[in-house]
Amino acid sequence: xxxxxxxxHAAAGLLLLAAAGCDLERHEGKIFEPERPIAGSVIGQxxxxxxxxxxxxxxxxxxxxSSASGPLTLWPFTGTDLAGHASDPVxxxxxxxADPVRLRDALLSLDGDRTxxxxxxxxxxxxxxxxxxxxxxATYTESxxxxxxxxxxxxxxxxxxxxxxxxxxxxxxxxxxxxxxxVMIPGxxxxxxxxxxxxxxxxxxxxxxxxxxxxxxxFDTSDPINPAPGxxxxxxxxxxxxxxxxxxxxxxxxxxxxxxxxxxSDGRATIxxxxxxxxxxxxxxxxxxxxxxxQVIPKPICSDGPADWILVTGxxxxxxTHRSGADGSFSYESSLSGRLMAQPVDLxxxxxxxxxxxxxxQIDDRQxxxxxxxxxxxxxxxxxxxxxxxxxxxxxxxxxVNSRGTKQYLENTxxx
Numbered sequence: 001x002x003x004x005x006x007x008x009h010a011a012a013g014l015l016l017l018a019a020a021g022c023d024l025e026r027h028e029g030k031i032f033e034p035e036r037p038i039a040g041s042v043i044g045q046x047x048x049x050x051x052x053x054x055x056x057x058x059x060x061x062x063x064x065x066s067s068a069s070g071p072l073t074l075w076p077f078t079g080t081d082l083a084g085h086a087s088d089p090v091x092x093x094x095x096x097x098a099d100p101v102r103l104r105d106a107l108l109s110l111d112g113d114r115t116x117x118x119x120x121x122x123x124x125x126x127x128x129x130x131x132x133x134x135x136x137x138a139t140y141t142e143s144x145x146x147x148x149x150x151x152x153x154x155x156x157x158x159x160x161x162x163x164x165x166x167x168x169x170x171x172x173x174x175x176x177x178x179x180x181x182x183v184m185i186p187g188x189x190x191x192x193x194x195x196x197x198x199x200x201x202x203x204x205x206x207x208x209x210x211x212x213x214x215x216x217x218x219f220d221t222s223d224p225i226n227p228a229p230g231x232x233x234x235x236x237x238x239x240x241x242x243x244x245x246x247x248x249x250x251x252x253x254x255x256x257x258x259x260x261x262x263x264x265s266d267g268r269a270t271i272x273x274x275x276x277x278x279x280x281x282x283x284x285x286x287x288x289x290x291x292x293x294x295q296v297i298p299k300p301i302c303s304d305g306p307a308d309w310i311l312v313t314g315x316x317x318x319x320x321t322h323r324s325g326a327d328g329s330f331s332y333e334s335s336l337s338g339r340l341m342a343q344p345v346d347l348x349x350x351x352x353x354x355x356x357x358x359x360x361x362q363i364d365d366r367q368x369x370x371x372x373x374x375x376x377x378x379x380x381x382x383x384x385x386x387x388x389x390x391x392x393x394x395x396x397x398x399x400x401v402n403s404r405g406t407k408q409y410l411e412n413t414x415x416x
Contacts, residue, residue: 230262
């Protein structure tokens with residue numbers, strides 16, 4: 001059986017997996033993201049680490065690709081700050097009539113029948129595209145400088161699996177895209193990327209069936225622009241819980257494995273040549289949902305070392321509103337909030353043994369974004385506040401990317 005068709009059973013398996021839950025020995029989340037050193041940080045008073053970036057830095061490793069629309073010099077990654085720390089690889093490039101709003105129109109106009117391209121009539125491959133809630137990211141091009149992920153789209157819904165696409169405007173005849181296939185991590189509100197290549201094939205198939213690609217020159221493949229044969233990894237403890245059908249679909253080694261598994265990537269981007277555009281997808285849509293945290297994770301801020309772990313429990317609420325007009329404008333606002341409890345645990349015990357007093361943790365994230373014919377603006381704020389017995393610890397960050405001027409990333413982390 002074709003590995004893609006085996007996903008008929010994989011989605012059901014992931015639903016059961018998410019319902020059952022598990023204790024992870026290692027976890028790298030998005031809502032609770034482990035600390036990482038950032039160039040340019042300054043130690044302030046009272047244990048406060050301050051990071052300031054003004055968007056003037058040009059990331060290293062720029063590459064140039066070419067098409068009939070001309071050349072594009074870009075950083076072939078996306079990141080959550082403005083200093084060139086790579087998060088996802090750029091694996092899609094769009095040329096011609098390729099503004100992010102028009103790409104959104106094209107994808108939203110399609111039905112869920114992808115069987116002609118070998119995809120099964122099963123979730124998420126029989127779903128329609130919709131606007132997504134996800135982390136704000138930025139990328140860099142020589143023509144446009146830093147730009148933000150104002151438009152995010154998903155095939156499927158936030159859980160249990162989805163294809164997640166981010167689009168970036170470049171102030172040229174190019175739009176940059178980064179897409180991945182991801183699964184929910186049991187007991188969390190976070191995702192784990194499991195494939196770049198499968199998601200790339202889905203987007204290409206949909207644009208081919210949209211009727212908007214150039215029939216004389218539909219698409220190309222770039223030279224290698226980012227790492228191959230893999231970029232980032234799937235932690236072994238997560239990989240070993242994936243259904244065999246999904247492992248087959250992403251071309252991974254048979255489970256169980258003892259080491260983290262690289263997420264396969266050929267290092268190349270698909271270049272899609274677009275002509276014409278779909279009818280504007282006008283109107284307003286709102287989504288809201290709540291996910292429950294019940295998982296042991298490394299302490300994400302102010303950690304005392306690799307043995308510092310906590311059990312996080314409680315609900316996380318997601319909301320998002322997306323608006324688009326007949327004039328090609330687009331705007332959105334989204335939020336993520338929760339009042340959770342964190343319990344320090346001894347991970348050497350089986351099951352992990354509670355140690356110390358539990359304490360409340362506040363999550364409060366906000367995003368806004370807008371695009372019109374000439375301007376782009378993205379603003380994203382992330383807050384993590386832990387009210388421990390000896391005092392409060394927090395991490396606050398803010399990303400702003402505005403085509404008319406402001407480009408900045410600020411981060412404050414305060415530890416006791």
